[in-house]
Amino acid sequence: MIRIEREAWEAMLEHARQGYPEETCGAMLGVREDGIKRVLRAVPLQNVWPGSRRARYQVDPAELLRVEREARSLDQQVLGIYHSHPDEGAYFSRTDLENACPWYCYVVLSIRGGEFAEAGCWRPDEELKGSEREPLWFPAASSGESVCRKS
Amino acid sequence: MPKILIPSALRQYAEQQAEVELQGATVGELLEELAAKYPELRRHLFTAEGKLRSFVNIYVNEEDIRYLQREQTAVTAADTISIVPSIAGGAAVAETAAGLSREEILRYSRHLIMPEVAMEGQLKLKQARVLVVGAGGLGSPLALYLAAAGVGRLGLVDYDVVDLTNLQRQILYATPDVGRKKLEVAIERLRTLNPEIQVEGYETALTSENALEILRDYDIVVDGTDNFPTRYLVNDACVLLGKPNVYGSIFRFEGQATVFAMPGGPCYRCLYPEPPPPGLVPSCAEGGVLGILPGLIGLIQATETVKLILGTGRPLVGRLVLYDALAMRFRELKLRRDPNCPVCGDRPTIRALIDYEQFCGVRRERGMQEADDRDLEPRELEALMARGERFLLLDVREPHEHRICSIPGARLIPLKELPQRLHELDSAERIIVHCRSGQRSAKAVKLLREAGFRHVQNLKGGILAWSDQVDPSVPKY
Numbered sequence A: 001m002i003r004i005e006r007e008a009w010e011a012m013l014e015h016a017r018q019g020y021p022e023e024t025c026g027a028m029l030g031v032r033e034d035g036i037k038r039v040l041r042a043v044p045l046q047n048v049w050p051g052s053r054r055a056r057y058q059v060d061p062a063e064l065l066r067v068e069r070e071a072r073s074l075d076q077q078v079l080g081i082y083h084s085h086p087d088e089g090a091y092f093s094r095t096d097l098e099n100a101c102p103w104y105c106y107v108v109l110s111i112r113g114g115e116f117a118e119a120g121c122w123r124p125d126e127e128l129k130g131s132e133r134e135p136l137w138f139p140a141a142s143s144g145e146s147v148c149r150k151s
Numbered sequence B: 001m002p003k004i005l006i007p008s009a010l011r012q013y014a015e016q017q018a019e020v021e022l023q024g025a026t027v028g029e030l031l032e033e034l035a036a037k038y039p040e041l042r043r044h045l046f047t048a049e050g051k052l053r054s055f056v057n058i059y060v061n062e063e064d065i066r067y068l069q070r071e072q073t074a075v076t077a078a079d080t081i082s083i084v085p086s087i088a089g090g091a092a093v094a095e096t097a098a099g100l101s102r103e104e105i106l107r108y109s110r111h112l113i114m115p116e117v118a119m120e121g122q123l124k125l126k127q128a129r130v131l132v133v134g135a136g137g138l139g140s141p142l143a144l145y146l147a148a149a150g151v152g153r154l155g156l157v158d159y160d161v162v163d164l165t166n167l168q169r170q171i172l173y174a175t176p177d178v179g180r181k182k183l184e185v186a187i188e189r190l191r192t193l194n195p196e197i198q199v200e201g202y203e204t205a206l207t208s209e210n211a212l213e214i215l216r217d218y219d220i221v222v223d224g225t226d227n228f229p230t231r232y233l234v235n236d237a238c239v240l241l242g243k244p245n246v247y248g249s250i251f252r253f254e255g256q257a258t259v260f261a262m263p264g265g266p267c268y269r270c271l272y273p274e275p276p277p278p279g280l281v282p283s284c285a286e287g288g289v290l291g292i293l294p295g296l297i298g299l300i301q302a303t304e305t306v307k308l309i310l311g312t313g314r315p316l317v318g319r320l321v322l323y324d325a326l327a328m329r330f331r332e333l334k335l336r337r338d339p340n341c342p343v344c345g346d347r348p349t350i351r352a353l354i355d356y357e358q359f360c361g362v363r364r365e366r367g368m369q370e371a372d373d374r375d376l377e378p379r380e381l382e383a384l385m386a387r388g389e390r391f392l393l394l395d396v397r398e399p400h401e402h403r404i405c406s407i408p409g410a411r412l413i414p415l416k417e418l419p420q421r422l423h424e425l426d427s428a429e430r431i432i433v434h435c436r437s438g439q440r441s442a443k444a445v446k447l448l449r450e451a452g453f454r455h456v457q458n459l460k461g462g463i464l465a466w467s468d469q470v471d472p473s474v475p476k477y
Helices: A006-019 A061-073 A094-098 B008-013 B027-037 B039-045 B102-107 B118-127 B139-149 B182-193 B211-215 B228-241 B293-310 B362-371 B378-386 B399-404 B415-424 B439-450 B462-469
Strands: A002-004 A025-033 A036-045 A077-086 A105-112 A115-124 A131-133 A136-139 A147-150 B003-005 B019-021 B056-060 B080-085 B129-133 B153-157 B198-202 B220-223 B245-251 B254-260 B319-324 B329-334 B392-395 B431-434 B456-458
Touching: A002 A006, A002 A105, A006 A025, A006 A036, A006 A077, A006 A105, A006 A115, A006 A136, A025 A061, A036 A061, A036 A077, A061 A077, A061 B003, A061 B008, A061 B056, A061 B080, A077 B008, A115 A136, B003 B027, B008 B039, B027 B039, B027 B056, B118 B293, B129 B139, B139 B153, B139 B182, B139 B293, B153 B182, B182 B198, B211 B228, B220 B228, B220 B293, B228 B245, B245 B293, B254 B293, B293 B319, B378 B462, B415 B439, B431 B439, B431 B462, B439 B456
Parallel strands: A002 A036, A002 A136, A077 A105, B003 B080, B129 B153, B129 B220, B153 B198, B220 B245, B392 B431, B431 B456
Antiparallel strands: A025 A036, A025 A077, A105 A115, A115 A131, A136 A147, B003 B019, B056 B080, B245 B254, B254 B319, B319 B329
16 A cells, blocks of 8 residues: 655645646655555656657656665655656556556556546556556545545 | 665565675676575566566666666776666557558558567557758658658758759759759658658758757657757757757768767767867868768668667667778767766756857858958959969869869869978969868968968859859859
8 A cells, every 4th residue: 555645745746737738757755664655755757758748758767766866865765656647547558557667656647637636556567467556545635634545 | 896776666675785785797797696695686677588677777876787888887896786777658658549541551561560560669650750850961861761661740851942962862852853942842752752641841940049849849850960050959959858869970981870868878969069160070062972871871860760769679879880981881989978068967057059150150250251351253363364464373172173173274282282382382472262162262361371471362152153153164063
């Protein structure tokens, strides 16, 4: 299970809304506690896909390396990668699966008309042939309510 | 001992270690040691055949080993090796791709039967958008083959008119096209070759004002230009927009090609931080070019473009291919991204397009040439000859050019021999210098004046202007 804390969640949404109508991507940093991945920080990464970024994203490995070092210095881990699907649902596409790295989990944010619509989290299998949904927790939009569960 | 940093996601397979020191002389040896020490790590890093998995990148300090010697890259005790995955994806490209029509399936059948291309690759080609800057020697074969291969949207930037001297190498054009706009002819030709694709023309010079706007709509930019200001412009625009710049250049019997501005790879400025002084490197119009040469270099660029689109093979990134037609030899130079590069470095100082003519010193040079009112018009030279005045007409071209055509009475001393042969000339005599277009003779005039010759003049426009204005029987070349 992955649980995204409010500060990180709001940073991810803000990044995805800002980048609309292009896909945005970033790294999720945090800690593992009792089998739960707790995301404490979201680090926006540049989408370096060499073409239209409306439906594709690519992470620059050199930038990911810098983030990995940053996580190390904070005593945190890179737990996963998030990216947005502008005007598409939150699903793990074949493109997402085939270009993934099985070491991480992947949060997909659906952004419709520039606003957040839904989210999901997936974990690809080791051969990148299929993926499994991973339960995802993120804070509700109104700060009054504490945490709502989505899967 | 060299140190290997374990990415956080893999530490659970490495007894929670964040870094490990191991013995080994190359990256390959170190990784093998690592997998031997932590057997659970092996399947995460290597395939069953023992190759690094496709998504695994290895860095030695700040450099990707793909741009070094791969697994054979040597390491020392001071080096840090990092393991970084490649990650990409996207909503829907593969799923929503339009299929191919029956005609397209026939047209591309030789691609479709190759597993490396197949339907998936052909659809990638169809969805690709490639901009070719310059529809000349390099642009001609490039555009023809990319159109034939089925690149779905091709953009061409050129504002020139077809000239008879173009036909020796610019195979987009034929003899009846002389005098027509290049773009008009090119678009017609490419649409006839492949009506399934879209061809867009931009009849303009690429400038700092329009470059980002034009490039923005394309995935890959191919540089088929012939001058330094545009090359720097294309490079900087590609780096700023994060688009690959497939580069080629040609001169006489030699050519170069590489792919710039890929993530982690070098850009044109990493190779050439400064432009050459204006006039030092002659253009093809001045120095000539073997007509076949742009065909070969242009097709290296086309090949790399298609590979980038298909995502197959080893891209020409971090490697500069040098081709020598006379020796029929290819050589390869390694290129590295310069961390101090002003445009693609770690702390870039160029964040917007600049004035590239000024950067390359082109405008100043033109101004200087125009300012000299001691130059002689072809008509004035004709009048001097008619009056029987005494002067020396000096031709500073090469002997093989002199044999194509010459002005009667001219004495030949090629520009490069001039410094050693000054003693053959009389410094008191009036000397009128000419070449083909007036550029080399301007250099000769400068050299002679500095050597103390007082009555030296340049023939404006060279023998080309002489042919236009005085004697049309003199052929132009």
